[in-house]
Amino acid sequence: MGEDTIDKSGYNEASFKMQRLHESQRRISYVNQDLLKYYYELAGYGYRIKRAEIFNLITEVWGKLDKTNKDKLNECKKAIDDYSELFPIRVMVSLPNAMEDKKRNIINMDNFKKFEKLLDAVHLYVNELLEEAGYSTFTIEGDDGDPYN
Numbered sequence: 001m002g003e004d005t006i007d008k009s010g011y012n013e014a015s016f017k018m019q020r021l022h023e024s025q026r027r028i029s030y031v032n033q034d035l036l037k038y039y040y041e042l043a044g045y046g047y048r049i050k051r052a053e054i055f056n057l058i059t060e061v062w063g064k065l066d067k068t069n070k071d072k073l074n075e076c077k078k079a080i081d082d083y084s085e086l087f088p089i090r091v092m093v094s095l096p097n098a099m100e101d102k103k104r105n106i107i108n109m110d111n112f113k114k115f116e117k118l119l120d121a122v123h124l125y126v127n128e129l130l131e132e133a134g135y136s137t138f139t140i141e142g143d144d145g146d147p148y149n
Contacts, residue, residue, distance in 0.1 A: 024053040064133040087111040
C-alpha cells in the first residue's frame with residue numbers, strides 16, 4: 001500500500017466555483033429589476049438577496065485577495081450591515097383606526113436609495129476584484145496551463 005499514495009488531488013473545484021459565481025451574478029441581475037419586491041422563489045426581498053449574493057461573491061474571490069483588498073471588503077461588509085441596522089428600509093408603523101391600531105409596513109425611500117447606492121458600489125468593486133483574479137476571463141497565460149486557476 002505504500003506505493004499507492006496520491007501526491008496531488010485529482011479533484012478541481014474550478015468548474016463548481018464558476019457555476020456559483022454565475023448563479024450569484026444571475027440572481028443579482030434578476031432582483032435588480034425591483035429590489036423592493038419580495039421574491040417568493042428566492043425567499044426574500046430583492047435588496048436582501050442582492051446583499052447575500054454580493055457576500056457570496058466576496059467569499060468566492062477571498063482566497064485570491066491581498067490583505068489590503070480583504071481589509072477593504074471587510075469594511076464594505078461592515079458598512080452594509082451597519083447601514084441596514086441603523087437605517088432600516090422597511091419599518092412597521094401603527095396607524096390609528098376607529099376600532100384598533102393597524103400595523104403597516106412602510107418603506108423609507110430615502111434609506112432605500114442610499115442602501116441601493118451602497119450595494120451597487122460594493123458590487124462594482126467586487127466585480128473588479130473578480131476581474132483581477134481572472135474569474136471573468138478564460139486564459140492559460142500565467143496559469144501554469146490551467147485556465148481555471
